[in-house]
Amino acid sequence: MPNILVVDDQEVVRYGTTLILQKSIDDAQVSEAGSFEDTLKILSTKKFDLVILDIDMPGGNNHQMLDVIRLRHPDIRILIFSSYDEQIFGWRYLEAGADGFLSKKTGIEEIKNAAKTLLRDEKYLSPTLKQTLLNNFTNKKTATNPIQRLSSRENNIMQLLIKGSSVAEIADKLSLQISTVSTYKKRIFEKLQVSNVIEMIEKVQLYS
């Protein structure tokens, strides 16, 4: 009788996910939480086997949520369920301690699949992620996605740009010359093939 917690701030999504799980996993006991506070509260009431965690929630500091849950409940399986692109963010979350990453654009079958896999205590990788991994082994360059092309400094600066920081602010924060940050920005734009921050953000997010 697996205990599963579905965390999402949209009730429709919770509803749909819950039903999918109940229908496909025998005796599944599914609980729901609509906020991070609720999540922690519910997690402390009984032992859960799996949390399906929407990381797009407002006020949910993404990684931090993951960390907190991991810290308090080391044995729980965590499946990130996100509208961010799996190729871009998937393995970051896996590195950060998640046991699986599922894009919200995936179909119902894949959700079932992922949940079952995690309940069997295996890690879950979507077909796409598996493919990406493979590609990374074989022809490193070719099939990898543009965001992974960014160097860590570039990535760093991209994050700040996404927050809305100006070139000058970033230069200040990182103690670099404005021209340096500007160069990074240009390189980021080149690599992602965008021409302004908005396109950059769009490239990084999925508008599912």
Next chain:
Amino acid sequence: MPNILVVDDQEVVRYGTTLILQKSIDDAQVSEAGSFEDTLKILSTKKFDLVILDIDMPGGNNHQMLDVIRLRHPDIRILIFSSYDEQIFGWRYLEAGADGFLSKKTGIEEIKNAAKTLLRDEKYLSPTLKQTLLNNFTNKKTATNPIQRLSSRENNIMQLLIKGSSVAEIADKLSLQISTVSTYKKRIFEKLQVSNVIEMIEKVQLYS
């Protein structure tokens, strides 16, 4: 036997919505579409009473989708189901020909409610929207949200900024001086109390 079409690019959301409708509306015949192309295709196969339309779909040019459906199927009821803030976008869509606007953050009850209302051939306004309307009648200034404070020109320019257009591009497109567009931009930022496009977009969207 009402025919309902649920349009959303996320299968979970369609699944949840479909089940909610089937359980709460007698004999409801619910179909699903995951893209705008599919939507049009399915709409042409039989007569539908209600379309529940997710306007966050990629490739769905928001208003344009609404217009196209309205044009081809003048009698159909359209319920916009969006993760954009209803206070900000709700009445715009209503003006544009939608029969109801529902935020994705609303609960299941409200979805049932909205669908039933529209099937009775009434317009649907969420409680929040009703309240906003009331406020607009009574103390116009006070309770209204900042985006509604924008003049139509400002709003116009905001839309272009959201698309990622530069000040110069906008000036060109609208045959205005760059300085003029710049002034609009500054006024928009002031009214919304933001200091860059990213914050502006965040102000306008709900990160549901």
Next chain:
DNA sequence: GTAATATGTAGTAGTTTTACTACAAGAATA
């Protein structure tokens, strides 16, 4: 029905950002 405020528009001067160039150190590759 006048005073106050909002809106559409623009100029000028000053800031910020970009484009282009450059170069050294590190990584990858042939």
Next chain:
DNA sequence: TATTCTTGTAGTAAAACTACTACATATTAC
């Protein structure tokens, strides 16, 4: 290993953007 590509860093000139000011016409408020 020599050669090419990548990354971290910056300068300079040009382009884009902002701040401040201005002003006429609407709109709103008292």
